Amino acid sequence: MKEIRFDGKVVVVTGASRGIGKMLVERFSDAGAKVVFCARRGDVLKGIEADLRARGREALAVTADTGRFEDCKRLIEAAVKAYGTVDILVNSAGVSGVQKPVWELQPDELDEVMKVNVQGPYACTHFAAPHMIRQKSGAIVNIGSFTGKRPMPFRTPYATSKMALIGLTRTVALELAPYKVRCNCISPGPVEGERVEEVVANASKASNRTADDVRKGFLGLSPMNEMVTEEEICDMTFFLCSDHGRHMTGQDINMTAGIVMY
Numbered sequence: 001m002k003e004i005r006f007d008g009k010v011v012v013v014t015g016a017s018r019g020i021g022k023m024l025v026e027r028f029s030d031a032g033a034k035v036v037f038c039a040r041r042g043d044v045l046k047g048i049e050a051d052l053r054a055r056g057r058e059a060l061a062v063t064a065d066t067g068r069f070e071d072c073k074r075l076i077e078a079a080v081k082a083y084g085t086v087d088i089l090v091n092s093a094g095v096s097g098v099q100k101p102v103w104e105l106q107p108d109e110l111d112e113v114m115k116v117n118v119q120g121p122y123a124c125t126h127f128a129a130p131h132m133i134r135q136k137s138g139a140i141v142n143i144g145s146f147t148g149k150r151p152m153p154f155r156t157p158y159a160t161s162k163m164a165l166i167g168l169t170r171t172v173a174l175e176l177a178p179y180k181v182r183c184n185c186i187s188p189g190p191v192e193g194e195r196v197e198e199v200v201a202n203a204s205k206a207s208n209r210t211a212d213d214v215r216k217g218f219l220g221l222s223p224m225n226e227m228v229t230e231e232e233i234c235d236m237t238f239f240l241c242s243d244h245g246r247h248m249t250g251q252d253i254n255m256t257a258g259i260v261m262y
């Protein structure tokens with residue numbers, strides 16, 4: 001397969017102060033894109049922006065909470081003001097939420113996760129879609145999770161939100177298909193990195209098991225006994241946003257080392 005380039009494309013990535021979103025920003029920038037990215041920690045984002053600009057790249061950091069509708073509007077407007085349009089939107093911002101039995105959950109604990117994991121991607125799509133429709137091209141990728149399809153105890157808010165994201169993906173894909181705009185979801189299994197260690201610590205507390213036991217349990221979900229990597233999620237995002245994926249829309253791609261097979 002040829003090297004995938006995005007020269008001159010305007011790419012918006014949410015949740016970019018660390019993890020998958022941060023790597024996506026770096027990879028898209030390396031591939032020639034103009035990158036616009038957000039997270040809540042503005043100081044971290046500004047550092048990433050400064051680093052990219054020092055290398056002569058076009059980069060814009062926007063401090064925004066994607067759980068807030070107005071912030072999503074401001075993010076997309078900033079991209080359009082700076083670079084004229086939005087060609088690619090990757091909704092990577094996500095929170096794990098509390099881990100508790102369903103009978104102990106408080107209503108606002110579900111709301112908080114739904115706001116960031118579902119309303120955020122919906123709002124960014126809502127504001128970006130008219131630009132993609134106008135130019136009759138565009139690609140949207142939502143980062144879901146295996147947890148939406150393979151239940152785990154104590155994770156009601158997270159699982160509910162990630163399953164809902166697939167519904168959003170498919171409906172948006174249908175509505176935008178006539179305009180040659182595509183929308184797909186990637187559902188990763190546990191990804192090596194900072195976040196999974198936090199999830200392990202929370203699960204250990206919620207289930208009274210040692211962190212080591214929980215980590216082994218996560219690994220054991222995979223018949224390959226492996227976690228996936230941020231690089232792989234970026235590679236799949238590149239594929240879906242490029243011409244290689246031009247006939248892929250409404251899909252949910254499991255990247256789970258075999259945990260989920262449907």
Ligand SMILES: NC(=O)c1ccc[n+]([C@@H]2O[C@H](COP(=O)([O-])OP(=O)(O)OC[C@H]3O[C@@H](n4cnc5c(N)ncnc54)[C@H](OP(=O)(O)O)[C@@H]3O)[C@@H](O)[C@H]2O)c1
Pocket residue numbers: 014015016017018019020021038039040041042064065066067091092093094095096116143144145146187188189190191192193194195196
């Ligand atoms: N890591 C895994 O094991 C795993 C597995 C399956 C699915 N996923 C999904 O993959 C996506 C990326 O995960 P990751 O591993 O990169 O997680 P991460 O390392 O925790 O990074 C999450 C990013 O999202 C940002 N963020 C969180 N809430 C936000 C909000 N309200 N508004 C704007 N930005 C927000 C965070 O920055 P700030 O704190 O600065 O806002 C951070 O930059 C998430 O949707 C996650 O659910 C991850």
